[in-house]
Each structure stands twice: as structure tokens, then as C-alpha cells.
Amino acid sequence: MMRLFRTSIVFRSTFVLLTIIVLIGTLFAAYSYFTALRHEYEHGRERMIDLLSTVENTTSIACFVSDRTLASEVSGGLIRNKDVRSVKIIAGTDVLAYSERKKISGNAVIKMPGERAATIERDVFSPFNAKEKVCRIVLEPDQAFLQNEAISSAQRVVFLLILQSFLLATAVVLVVIHIITRPIKNISDCLHRLSPDSGAQLELPIGNEHDEIGQLVGDVNALVTSLVSTLDEERQLRISHQIGEKKFKTIFDNTETGIFLINTGGTVLSYNQAFLRTLGLASDLSEQKSKSCLLEALVGQEMRLHLMIDQALTNGQAVGEDFSIDVAPNNDNKWLNIVISSLEDGVFQGLLNDITSRKAREENAQHLAVTDHLTGVDNRLGFDLELQKLAKEVQHDSTIRVFLFLIDLDKFKQVNDVYGHEAGDKVLIHFTQILRKTLRKTDFIGRLGGDEFVILVRDLDNPAQAEKIAKNIINRTSVAIPISAEIAVEIGASIGISFSHGLAFDREELLRQADEAMYEVKRHGRNNFRIFSED
Template sequence: MFRLLRTSIVYRSAFIVLGIALLVGSFFALFSYQFSAQSEQEQANQRMKGSLSTVESTASIACFLLDQNLASELARGLLKNGDISRVLIFSDDKILAEASRQPAQNQANASLTILPDIKTPNQLEQEIFSPFNAKEKVCNIRLDPNMDFIREQSSSKARFIVYLLLVQALVMASAVVYVVLTMITRPIKNISDRLHTLSPESGDKLSLPDGNEKDEIGQLVRDVNMLIANLLKTLNEERSLRIRHSIGEKKFQTIFENAETGIFQLNFSAELLSYNPAFLRMFNLTDAHQRGNLSHVLTLMLEGQELRLHLMIDAAINESKVMSDDFYIQLGSSSQKKWINLVISPAEDGILQGLANDITERKLKEENANQLAVTDHLTGVNNRLGFEKEIARLSTEHANAHAQGFFLLMIDLDKFKQVNDTHGHTIGDQVLCHFAHIVTSTVRKSDFVARLGGDEFIILLQNLTQQSKAEEIAQKIIHQTSQDIVITDGVSVQIGASIGISYTGPHAFDPNDLLRRADTAMYDVKRSGRNAYRVVSLDGIDTTRHII
């Protein structure tokens, strides 16, 4: 029974409707019972009053004449009313007549008995006046109600009403249950049974129940059929997508295995999860590597650059964007150097997708182009742009206290204009190349040489703090420059070099001020005889040396 109530809406709805009907019917039956009993008692009281009014004139005569026989006959007549259990007629506390449904004690001496206090809340007592004088009281009549009779009468009527209400409630509940079962529950159950055997993938649909085409059940069936149609459409679309996905997956697998671009997956710790053959070829990983654990190979290849890789990964995960950067790697024992461009993008569940492209050729072209941009095409040393970049780099290093002092040599060739005027610009260009060779062969490999334009050159003696070493280099350059330069058989020229030298320590400096001091020192040399150098030191002492 309980299983049916849990699993069947039919039994459950019937049980609930009947239970509510019985509960409501019982409440109203109890209320009707109380009301009927009270009403019956009130009617009994009215009947007693009516009986008393009927015999009032006879009682008046009996009491006026003190006729006990007439009074007794009157009392017995009142007892014929079933609502009365006892009648008492008395005058001046003397009982004229008494009658009850039970034998009264001491009835023989009733006339002499003092009237006891037998009043009850339901007793009815009335004064009787003389038939000749309406103001002269001659006796009293007291009626006691027959409570057993009254209760029996009220109970029987109340029970009849209760039974009637309960039968009515059951009939109404049964009607409601029947309507619910036939018009709601049974159609829903039929729909449910049909759904159990329905095959949506074959396009089956529910049929509309007869009589429910336009009501809520009909709407329910139409909604279910619409859901079935949408489901069938979704299934077909999913089947089509699955087929296309399978085809696309095969294509991507082919691309993955045969692409020249390295494709890989990694987690947030930069550990490799998967990779394609191009990735292995790009990093020169052999079969032996493939059989081993390659999870940390990427960080090993980028040794010294791991921080940049982890910053890319953090940015890709936290900012959900594609990150790209170039890395310089050195492969294996062959000391092969490569430039690799890594592109990392977030996928899902903390996994990242990556692409690796070999950009070595592009980087070499960029380096060559950059080198051409900062190289003097005639002499092969750096040009003005190269010098500006270098002096800016040194300024930044010194500002961050990451460098040592250095000397700046500003050089201007003496008599070079005469060479151009006498022998032409072709010979002049050969002289410039000769001087550039003298400078580059004299300074250290770590030093910087640039031609600013015309016959002006500049040298940066980096990480040098000894003035004597700077002067020694200047002397060598002046000495070698002053030697005759043989151009062709029978043609030789002679030039000189005026050098201005300024120094800055490891602290921050102003490049313009450094150049201005060296330039001023160089022009001072020219005005004082040329073919010499002058040093502007940190302590403000200027030293000029002429080379003979």
C-alpha cells in the first residue's frame, strides 16, 4: 500500500482527496452535532414553556381553591410531555402536588413536606396568580427537564445530521476522485506509459488524447512532441558534428605529425605534456631522448632564460591572452646556435598550447641589417648611429651603477683636406680606410670605434680607469698615423691626428657634456700645433702631449 502511494499518482491523489474530505466532513459533522444538540435543548425548553402556558388557567383555579386532586391531575397531565421529568406545584412553601417519572420519596406526606432546594440550571419555574386578582399570587409551578430524554432526542437528530454530512463528504470526495482520475490522472499516466516505449531517434511522437486537444494536457503533449523534435534535431546535428570532428581530427593529426612548426602542450610548471615530430627535430632530440623523459627539456634548452618563459606562462594563464617571445638556444655538442620563437596560449584546465618556429635565418638577417645600419660602409667601423646607441647603452649602465669608468677619444685627421684637394676623393677614401685599420689594430677588441663623418673618428676605451693606458693608445695612433701612406707607385701622402680625450667614472654622466669636453680638447690641440692629444681629466687638469 505504501509503495503504491509513493509510486502511483493515482492512488496518492485519491488518498489525499479522500483524506481531506473526511477531515473536513468530520469537522463540520462535529460542529453540526454540537449545534443540533444545543438547538434541541432550546426547543425542549420552548415546549416546556408552551405546556406550562397551556395549564396556567387550570393551575390558577387549583391553587386558589387549594384543590390537591385537581393540582395532582394537572401535574400528571404535564408529565405526558416527555421533555418534563418532574412537576412541583406549591404554595407558601407547602406542596399542593408533585409528580415525577420516578416515585417521589415520602409522597404520602407530600403536603406537609417543606420544599427542598432542588433547582438546577435548566429548571423552569413560573408564578401562578389568582383568577380573580391578577396581582395576587396563589402558587408556583416548577418543571424539571427530562435531561435523558432531551439528550437522547438531540443526539439522535445530531447523529442523523452527522451521518448525512459524512455521506455527503464521501460522495463529493468520490466524485472529485473520479473526475481527477478520469480527466487528469489517467491521461497523464497514459502519456507516461507511452513515453516509456517512445523511440525519439526514430521520430515517434505522442498522440493527443481524445477530449484534451485544447486543454493543458493537450498543451503538455504538444510541448513533449516539440521537445522530441528538438531532441531529434540535436541528435542529428551532434551526429553530423561528430563525423566532421572525426574527419577534422584526422586532418589535424596529419598536420600535427607532418608540420614543420613545432607543436606542443605544457602545464603551468613548463613541463612538456605532448609534442610533435617537428618539435623534436627543431631541438635536435634523438630517438634516445624520445625514449626518455622530455618533460623538462624545454627549460633545459632555455637555460638562463627560464624566467622569461615562466613570465610568459603566468601572463597567458592570468590574463588569458596569447604570448610570444624569441629565445636564443645552443643545441647539443655541435654548438649549433638557433633562434626560436615560442607562442604560448591558454587552453583549459591549466594546460597551455605552444608553437615553436625556427627564426634563426630571420634573426641573422635582422642582425646583419642592424649591423649595416650602424656600420660605416667605407671603413667598416661603426657610424654615428652606432655610436649614439653605444653611448646611450653606457649611459644607462652608469645610471644603474653597473659599469666602470671609460675614456672617450675624439680624433680629427690633420691635412686630410689637402689630400682630397690634391689627389681626389678616391685617394681620400683610401686614406680613411688606412686610418680606420690603424685604429682598430691599436685598440682592444672590447673597445668601440666609430666614424662620425668626414675625417672625424671616435673611440670608447671601455672599462679603463688608468689615464696612462689611454695616453699610450693615443700616442700609438698619432705615431702610426704620421707615417707616410703609400697609395701607388710614386704616390704617397702624409697626414696627422689631433686627439681630444675626456674621462668619466662609474657614476652617471651626461653624454653631451662628455662629447663637448673631448671636442673642445681636440680643437685646442689643433690650435696649438696639431698631431697631439689633450686629456681632460676628472680633477679638471688638462694635459697636452705632442708626438714628434
């Protein structure tokens, strides 16, 4: 039964309706029973009072003349009523008449709540003087008879209520089953058997064309039609996707462009074989090794890759840059062009191309453009480009600290004037070699023109390290420079130093501060260094 209650809407709705009707019917039947019972008791008493009123005049005469025979006839007439138990007519202390009906054994009397005393007494007055009391009648109703009559009447009322409730429940259940639950069950059974991709429709129940059930069937049929259409479209799209996927896989596997996916941390998620070939990696690279292969290949340049990822995510556009890497097993230098574009959910698509040949041509042309032809170090254009690159890096990492050395050679003009420009060129080349020996390969050296040089040094912990570099340059520069077998010249170096402070990187301000510090050295004797200070 519990299974039917859970799975059958017909059974559940019928059960609930019957339960509600039975409960309400029971409550009303109980109330009606006790109401009818009390009503019958009251009606019985009223009949007793009416009987007394009927014989009151006769009793008055019998009592006035003390006629026991007439009094006995009155009491005998009253006792013939089935609902009278006994009658007593009393004149003063004398009983003129007494009649009693034999009590039937086994008739238990149930006292009703709030029921008044069973005995009814009536004072009888003289027929000639309405104020003169001549006797009184004491009438005792037959409680058992009255109760049986009341119970019978109440039971009839209850029976009628129960019959009414049963008929009403039957009618309601039949209406609910035939008009509501059965159509819904039929629709549910049809839906259960319905195959979504067949396009079959539900039949509209007769008589429900314009009501909610008809609307439900219409909506379901509309959904089935829409579902079939969607399934057909999805099937066509899946076929087209499979065809496109095969074409893309052919291109993906055979193109010479490396294609890969990475996340915001630079971890490689997937790639094609061209990606491995371009990086000089084995085709059977392990999954764990492949995740970090791009960052390992770009060691020392990871920051640039992260900057590209941030820019692609922020601008929503493809970002491309060139990288120089050393490829195993011979550590051959190779130039790669990497293009990053944002897809979704922190995933980026990347393209990897080997541009070593093109880069060699470009670098050769660029080298000529940014290189000082005499000394081989960067010229002013190269210095400007280096400052632009530093500015971008500082914006991404405010912890980067850059020291700028501005150097002017002392006594260089005298060498040129006395020994000629050829001797001056030898001095410039010699000083460039001093700088290269003193500095790291990663430090920038540039010649701005004439005898003016510039150095950019980064990753120094404190100004004391910059002072040490300046002292080394000055000491090495002070050594005599041979021009020929007979001639050697002496020069000096005046050095002004400035340094950047995090995001406050300002190219023009760095140059101005270094220049001011250098001329402060010149004013105080030359061949020395000074770090710019606001004091």
C-alpha cells in the same frame, strides 16, 4: 506504502486529498455534533415552557379554589409527556398535586457545558387579579430522555455530514484522478518508455487538446523533435570532426613545422615530433622534461618569450620573433622563428620553424648595415636598434638598469694630422680591442663616427662598478700605441656616463646626459670620466 507515496502521483494526490477532506470533515462533524446537542437541549426546555403556558389557566382556577382533583389532573396531564420527569403544584406551603415518572436505571445524564438548572418553575396568578399570586408550578424535565433525544438528533446530523464528506471526497478524488493525475501518469509512463533518438511522439489524451496537459504534450513532442534534429546534427558533426581530425593528425605528425601548446608560464602542454626534432631533443622525451624543454632551450632569452605571450594575450593577435639557440650534442647554433597566438583559458598555440639558413643571410646583410667596417663594432644604426630593444625590455621589467658610456678620444685629431689617416685607423682598431678586453661579451660597443664611441652596460649593482670600468678604459688607453717600428702615439679618453631609472628610460635623455658629462670632463683637462648628476 511509503514507496507508493514517493513514486506515484495518483496515490500521493489521492492520499493528500482524502486526508485533508477527512480532517476538515472531522472538525465540522465534531462542531456540528456539539452544536446540535446544545440546540436540542434548548429546544426541550422551550417545549417545557410551552407546556406550562398551555395549562397555566387551568392551574390558576385549581389553585384559586384549592381544587386538588383539578390540580392532580393538570399534573397528570403534564406527566404524560415523555420529556417530563415530575410536576408539583404548590399553593403557599401546601402541595396541591404531585406527579412523578418512574426513573429508568442506567440512564446516566451528562451535563452540558453552560447548561442551566434542570427544574422549571412558573408562578401562577389569580384568574381575576393578574397581580395576585395563588400558587406555583415546579416542573422537572426528564434529563435522560432529553439527552437521548439530543444525542440521536446530533448523531443524525453527524451521519449526514460524514456521508456528505465521503461523497464529496469520492467525487473530488475521481475528478482529480480522471482529469489531472491519470493523464499526467499516462504521459509519465509514455515518457519513461520513449527512446529519445527514435523520434516517437506522445499521444495527446482525449479531452485535453486545449488545456495545460495538451500544451505539455505538445511542448514535449516539440522537444523530442528538436532533440532528434540536434542528435542528427551532432552525429554529422562528429563524423566530420573525426574525418577532419584524421586529416589534421596526418599533417600534425608529418609537417616539418614544430607545433605546440603552452600556458602563460611557458610550460609546454603538447607538441608534435617536428617540435622535438627542431630543438634537437629525443623523440622519447619524458613528460616532466618536455614541460620545460622550450624554456631550457631559450635559456637567457626567457624574458622575450614571456613578452610574446603577454602581447598575444593583450592584443589577441599572433606574435612572432626569432631566437638563437645552441642545439645538442655539438652545441651548434641554430636560429628559430617562434609564433605565438592566444587560444583560450590561458593556453597559447605556437609554431616553431628552423630559419638558420635564412637568418644567416639576413644577419650577414644586417651585420653589414649596422657594423662599422673599420672596427667591426656596431655603428650608429646598430646603437639605435639596441636602444629600441632596451626600451621594450625596461617596459616589461622596471628593475633593469642601464649605464651609457659616451667616449671621445683625446689627441686623435693630432694623430690623423701628423701621421695620416692610416695611423688614425690603427688607433681606432687598437682602442676597439681595449674596449672588448675591458667589457663583457654581453655589453654593447658602438662607434658613432670619427673618434666617438658608445658603450651600454647593464646589470651593474651601483655606480661604483661603472666608475671601475671607466678607470680601466682610461688606464689602458693611456698606454702608448705602436704605429710602426719607429713610431708610437699616445691618446686619452674622455668619458661621460649616464644611467636609466626604471620606467623613466629615455634614449634621448640618456644621450644628452652622457654628452653633458663628457664635455664637463673635457672642460676640466680631459682623459677622465664623470657620471652625470643633476647637482
